[in-house]
Amino acid sequence: MAQEYVAIKVDNTSDTATKQQANTGHDQPLGGTGSNVQDDVPLSPTEKNFLEEIKPERAGGTSSSKKQKSQHTKIQQVPEMLRREHFNKYFQPRAIAIGPLHHNSKTMFDEDIKKKLAAEFVKKMEHDKSPEESNQAKSSKEGDQAESLYRIIKKNIEHLKTYFDEKVIKSYNDESLAIMLFSDGCSIMQFIYSCARGDLKLFNINNGQAALIQQDLFLLENQIPYKVLKLLMKNSSSHKPEDLEESIKAFIRMNVMSPAKYSENIELDLGTETKEPVHLLDLLRSALLQEDNSDHHQIYGHHHNHHLKKDFSKCQVEYKRTFRNIQDLKAAGIKVEPSDTCSLRDVSFSALCFAGYLKLPPLIVDDSTGRKLLNLVAYEMCPDKFQTEDGVTSYVYFLDSLIDNEEDAKDLRMATIFRNRLSSDAEVAKMFNEIGTDLVPVPGYVDVKIKIQKHYDNRCMTWVAQVYRDHFSSPWTILALTAAVIVLVLTGVQTWFAVLPRG
Structure with a gap:
């Protein structure tokens, strides 16, 4: 279990030193002024080429034009830090391959199942139209629904390519990419629509297979742009796109890893023309964090933004946390209780008399939990990430810091925070310890950790808690x-x- 900080101290000594140096009278830099250096030091062609390559516009730096080009995290491979052999089971699709990264991978279902789903999606849209709309479609040049939808995807292919890292689609031309996005998009929409309505048996997909497909749709390397799904929903049926949107919302709520009484209350925003999810994994992340309804400070604390405004070179990280796990918290009289919502932001600590109460969001732990959480962590670790908050990473890191063994997992289960659907509490502890391995410490729940540490350090409270526990x-x-x-x-x-x- 990694050490972490609970507070940040700002060292202002460098400011003082700088001011003192400024008053010494050494106004000229060593070696002369900038203009003199330019004249006196000749540069070779190799040196000039190097300097040309690191200019912001060439190296992808901080130029404003570069920022305007990318308003979202691109679909890409899992970051190198997480690409270990024992992590492959978390990132490789098992039932169905979606998108360019695993297009030719061997999975439980071949391309035929996607063709069946896509065909039913197009057919369903034709049946949903009124007789007048059907007659109009037949008389139109683009009356064939499949051809009409494909043309829309092909028309937008240049924009859709901006959602991918260049290395991901370098082996695809516009035609092959459009075909793949159309086929995958239609099959995803039909699977989600059928899953929400409970009629996947039409495709000979049983509950176990459906569960595996659901997991695969939330893998970082198994994504296509949400824009594809939006284009299909918007153009497939003029009068029932809301039904498709509701099926997506229901599908996301089914996969937030929380009991129904919590997940059914999640408000989901499928976005506008200017701001929408990047893909299904991004939408799941928004549902877990409930970004539109929660305060950013609940994860990062009120100290976080204050310290980010300081010069980072002057910040001194203080390692102070001394409690190790749930057992240590119990010994200090701290009880764990379920939060009022399933938002991963909803972590809080309060003290009443000699008792402390740590509230954590309820979580269903099954064989999909580790895959979803680690793929969300990988998404937040992407080097070009557009979002600034590591909300899921903070949650996983915090839970890993509280769980050392099966006794910790058992206590969380007994407190109705974990709904354990794995074989044992030991499996739960193993899973969190595995996905939390080597995670970079993130400043999540700072205020909560400071309050816990303050209560934990109070010897009087600890003594009373021990007496109460013993007697x-x-x-x-x-x-x-x-x-x-x-x-x-x-x-x-x-x-x-x-x-x-x-x-």
Whole structure:
């Protein structure tokens, strides 16, 4: 379990030193002025080429034009840091391959299942039209629904290519990429629509296979742009695009890894023309963090933005956290309870008298949980990420810091925070320890950690908590203590009467 900081101190000594140096009178830099250096030091062609290559416009730097080109994180490979052999099971599709990265990968289903789903999607849209709309479609040059939809994808192919890292699609021309996006987009839409309605049996897909396909649709390397799905929804049916949008919302709620009473209350925004999800994984992340309804400070704390405004070179990280896991928190009188929502932001700590209460969002832990969480972590680790918050990474890192063994996982299960659908509590602990391995520490839940540490360091509270745990944690210990007190009182009374002089 990695160490982490709970506070940041700002060292202003460098400012003082700079001011003192400025007052010494050494105004000229060593070696002369910039113009003199330019004249006195000749540069070779190799040196000039190197300097040309690192200009912002050549190296992808911070020029404003470069920023305007990319308003989203591109679809790309898992970051190098997470591409380890024992992590392959978290990132490789098992049932269905979507997008260019795994297009030729061997999976449970071949391309035929995608063709069946895509054909049903096009057919479904034709059936949903009114008789007048159907007659209009037949008389139109683009009356064939499949051809009409494909033309729309092909028309937008240049824009759709901007959602991919160049290395991902370098082996595809516009035609092959358009065919793949059209086929994958239609099959995804039909699968989601059928999954939400519970009629996947039409495609001979059983519940176990459907669960695997759902997992595959949330892999970082198994994504296509959400823009493809939006184009299909918008143009396939003029009067029921809202049905398709509702099916996507229902599908996301099914996959947020929370009990239904929590997930059914999640508000999902499928975006506007100017701001929309990058892909399904990005939409799942928004649902888990509930970004539109929560405060950024709940994860990063009120100290975070203040310190980011300081010069980072002056910041001194202080490693202070001394509690190791749930068992340490229990010993200090801190109880864990489920939060009121399933948002990963909804982590809080409060103290009442001598007891502390750590609230964590409820989580369903099954064989899909590790894959979803680690792919979300990988998404947040992408070097070109557009979002600034590592919300899921903070959550995974925090849970990993609280879980060392099966006893910790058991306590979280007993507190109804974990709904464990794996074989044992040991499996849960192993999973979190595995996906939390070598994660870079992130400043998540800073305020919560500071409050926990303050309570943990209070020896008086810890002592009272130990007394309560030893003598008042169960009815039997309370009865035993009460009986002992009664016996002592009766013994004292009997002794007093025995020595009391008569008369």
